[in-house]
Amino acid sequence: QKEVEQDPGPLSVPEGAIVSLNCTYSNSAFQYFMWYRQYSRKGPELLMYTYSSGNKEDGRFTAQVDKSSKYISLFIRDSQPSDSATYLCAMSATASYGKLTFGQGTILTVHP
Amino acid sequence: NAGVTQTPKFQVLKTGQSMTLQCAQDMNHNSMYWYRQDPGMGLRLIYYSASEGTTDKGEVPNGYNVSRLNKREFSLRLESAAPSQTSVYFCASSEVPFTYNEQFFGPGTRLTVL
Numbered sequence: 001q002k003e004v005e006q007d008p009g010p011l012s013v014p015e016g017a018i019v020s021l022n023c024t025y026s027n028s029a030f031q032y033f034m035w036y037r038q039y040s041r042k043g044p045e046l047l048m049y050t051y052s053s054g055n056k057e058d059g060r061f062t063a064q065v066d067k068s069s070k071y072i073s074l075f076i077r078d079s080q081p082s083d084s085a086t087y088l089c090a091m092s093a094t095a096s097y098g099k100l101t102f103g104q105g106t107i108l109t110v111h112p
Numbered sequence: 113n114a115g116v117t118q119t120p121k122f123q124v125l126k127t128g129q130s131m132t133l134q135c136a137q138d139m140n141h142n143s144m145y146w147y148r149q150d151p152g153m154g155l156r157l158i159y160y161s162a163s164e165g166t167t168d169k170g171e172v173p174n175g176y177n178v179s180r181l182n183k184r185e186f187s188l189r190l191e192s193a194a195p196s197q198t199s200v201y202f203c204a205s206s207e208v209p210f211t212y213n214e215q216f217f218g219p220g221t222r223l224t225v226l
């Protein structure tokens with residue numbers, strides 16, 4: 001079983017929809033939780049990160065972490081065609097020398 | 113700033129051939145990483161270098177070697193390529209290796225092994 005499991009999708013939603021992306025994990029040592037966005041044929045870029053449990057909001061994006069359930073989510077409000085990309089969750093433990101463990105990625109398409 | 117650059121962008125090899133993927137960063141970062149990305153598998157860490165002069169194995173190191181040439185450059189070598197190494201390879205760098213660190217990725221190298 002993988003340490004990090006991510007709903008593979010793909011997801012296809014109309015413009016303006018609320019999108020929910022999710023990951024579960026099994027390693028209790030994970031303390032840092034990140035979401036990367038990857039456009040087609042590009043490298044991933046950090047979108048958001050949170051430390052430990054809680055919520056973090058940045059514009060149309062909200063990241064949630066529930067450590068008791070080992071579950072993280074990314075919500076996108078008022079989705080736009082420019083949000084069409086692959087979204088990867090990533091996690092690391094404090095003593096992991098910065099090593100990230102990634103989920104499989106979810107392909108999101110927002111159509112006009 | 114160019115950020116993280118990778119060469120080549122594309123490569124086709126025959127089974128058994130060798131090649132080196134090059135990576136350089138101009139952000140004065142201490143740590144560098146090599147990942148491979150396969151469909152349905154996400155990104156998997158091959159090797160990393162927490163600081164200049166050190167390298168360590170990641171999740172999938174078999175069949176690869178690395179060299180941290182200096183603070184800027186981190187190369188990945190395939191000594192005898194196999195079809196299972198067909199993948200997209202990403203190099204990344206980060207300022208520090210510990211705790212939270214944003215990793216900056218290069219554009220990737222698409223490798224096909226026939």
